[in-house]
Amino acid sequence: MTLSDTVYERLRTDIVQGRFPPLQPLRLEQLKRDYGVGFSPLREALNRLQGERLVVSAAQRGFRVRSLSVAEMWDAVNSRILIEAEALRLSIDQGGDDWEATLVASFHALSLIVQRLGTGAADGADTAALEELERRHREFHLALISACGSTWLLDFAAKLNTETERYRVLALRCATLRRERDVGAEHRAILDAALARDPERAADLLDAHYRETGHFLEQVLQDAGTAAS
Template sequence: MHKINYMYKNDTPARTPPLVDQAFAQLRRDVLNGTYSAGAKLKLDELQATYGFSSSPLREALSRLAQEGLIRADERRGFRVAAVSAEDLADITRMRVMLDVQALRESIAHGDDAWEALVVGAFHRLEKVEARLSEGPVVLDQGWTDVHTAFHMALISASPSERLRTWSASLFDQAERYRRYSARFRKTFKHKSSEHRKLMDATLRRDADTACALLEEHILSTQRNVLAVLSKVEQTPGN
């Protein structure tokens, strides 16, 4: 069984991240949150005023975001937030099905007891947060995003391929932008606890075929839900 190294908290004082990493994290968060609308131009002077960073770390942060596909770079026009479209979502979804499902299958094959505990703990935190969400209009906040991401990343964390885990995480975040976008137009929150529990249970049983089928359907259902919202937005007068 492949040995996986897990990160645990210790008493070592946390170091302040480099300015580039700070700028990247803040910009990335705001792009995912929809602070900047799809297609919006990201002007360097305005970003400097907003975040308090000099141009150098901001340019590097923007370049890294462009590599992730969250923004687009144009030598003449600068940087813009990536557009939102059914075609882009379909491409993200296709790649997620290819990579995430394989990463989960590898995780099930190689994960140890510590990995199982990580998955259970991540699901518990997600379930607690979702239980506090009302049935009325809701905007998915950063707290939900963090625990939702942590659960899905825990599932694939025992894959021995670092590249596979990294690419899956990047695609997950690109899909997250669509989830957050569509949530702004929904009247109620779509509780996913039952889906996540079934996915966790199959994973812990080491039933790779069932777990992978559930994950694929979970990814495809996200696409369907977002497409339904995109269709309604396009049909709304003024859009």
């Protein structure tokens, strides 16, 4: 991994995890001090992040973190449904024993940390625990589609996952998380449908799961006052 790759990964994580909030300017001088690198790898990393829609730039004003909005959140959620529902159907059709084993293991790992944190996410949980929860959540959803056989679908899915992760992290840090939703049961239902080799049921459950998440994230954005008009 090159120095530019390392800076890119660190910046990307810090943006997704909310250490740099939406609309915050990303000053090269400050980033140089914070990350201990020169301007060249920083500019390269920021340009890559701009291509991923995590940062934006303007003439004479430099880079800043991209804003969060209800409209863009729903665009990402709906796009994930289109991409991942088809990738899940293909995975169910093509996945073998190794795919099933990876899927079951990723679900188990996610379930363990959910149990430790409480119902989905515990208020006051430390940053490291919430980051681990999000990592295992991401790995479960990527495991579902990992046998689709299409690098394009997997690439699109990974980018959309990153985009929606910014919103999920905001929700995890929100003190007013709804308790009535059983996300674990939703994940279990998707898993069971996938293992039963029922592609249409699995895709429908994934669709419903993402739409329910979208409605929740919309509420969080509105409560946090970050929704765009």
